[in-house]
Amino acid sequence: MxxxxxxxxAAMIASWNGAEVRIVERxxxxxxxxxxxxxxxxxxSNLELNETHYFTSDISFVKKVLERFGIFQTLSVFEEIGVLVKNSDSKLFPYTERSKDIWTCFMHELENNNVEIVLNxxxxxxxxxxENKIFYLKSDYTTFESEKxxxxxxxxxxxxxxxxxSIFQSLCTLGHSLIGLRPGLVPLKINDDYLSKDNLGAKLIGTVVLENAQGIEISKKYFGEVLFKNETITGIPIIQISNFVHRYLDKKIPVYIHIDPFPTYTQTQLEEILLKKINLRPKKPIYLLFTSMIDEKLIPPFLNSIGIEDFLMSSEALELRDIELIANRLKYWKFEVIDCC
Ligand SMILES: Cc1cc2nc3c(=O)[nH]c(=O)nc-3n(C[C@H](O)[C@H](O)[C@H](O)COP(=O)(O)OP(=O)(O)OC[C@H]3O[C@@H](n4cnc5c(N)ncnc54)[C@H](O)[C@@H]3O)c2cc1C
Known part of the structure; x- marks a missing residue:
């Protein structure tokens, strides 16, 4: 099913092992x-496929499964069906980077092994x-029978x-149990007073971590691109972190995303960069001070968040403590997470 x-x-490997297989797809x-x-x-898949990347209370179960069928077995199946694999920073793709090509190899294999396909x-x-040792699978139009x-x-x-x-309830009737279903690997809804529709599509690239209200890190740290959408943020590091979020939000514990777009710079180095820019062009409007440092769509909300409303004022008007604050905030973008999408 x-x-x-x-x-x-599953259908392909069962057919390789001599089973008569039918796939029923809604x-x-x-x-x-x-x-x-x-x-x-x-x-x-990923060359670093191992149990540490799974979110579960029973890591030994994942370990056992991956010991039986891990990355080498996966790669040998892909080779067997004719997919040429590309390794990009441990991430595995078909050489052409087209999902469709994996799909085509699967379809050919199913057809070649006489797997019956029932759609809709x-x-x-x-x-x-x-008594009969038979499962009955009921759809709106017909009932399928199968030994396994x-x-x-x-x-x-x-x-x-x-x-x-659609089948979970029926599985429970058969004696299986259902654990709470929660969103995983999803974008996050954020609460921010300064972001608006004008910031749609803006991005920050840097390290991302989840923090509690005390500023203590409560997730792994990820690196990558964060995209700002309508009241939501997404991108690979956000999607990874979404796995940590629900366990806090379920208990109504506030959590915050902390993005550092300058992980290789210290706050002091950023202060020096800003001071140098100001010394070189003291009359430059303040909003242009950040060009090439952060996405231009994010400059107005950034300035607003530190209390600067006059974007045209000369950079030289900034005092030393303003520069300290700006450098600190440039490394510390904080957004309250209010939901998973
Ligand atoms: C936009 C997007 C991008 C993703 N990108 C990646 C990626 O790059 N790499 C990666 O590893 N994973 C990715 N994922 C996750 C990946 O697609 C899933 O982990 C994977 O599809 C899960 O496979 P599955 O066969 O268990 O379930 P599904 O792919 O969800 O397949 C389940 C199938 O069962 C059918 N079905 C459901 N109920 C019934 C029923 N009652 N009767 C008959 N048929 C039924 C459904 O129609 C469906 O075809 C992505 C997911 C999304 C949504």
């Missing part, structure tokens, strides 16, 4: 999320007959690609 990457892989196409991965570039059928209910089933119906994120949690 389910024709996402897990279902496709959407009109297989592998919709696979096609969307990395904006269609298909970053399908959503399974709503599963029952099991102990693999449930690969995904979670509930991005339902436009198919995974909508």
């Amino acid at each position: 389910g024709g996402g990457p897990s279902g496709l892989m 959407k009109g196409k297989l592998g919709k999320k696979l096609l969307a991965a990395t904006n269609g570039r298909g970053n399908f 059928y959503q399974i709503n209910d599963i029952t099991y007959s102990k 089933i693999i449930v690969a119906t995904g979670g509930m994120s991005s339902p436009q690609f198919g995974s909508n949690g």
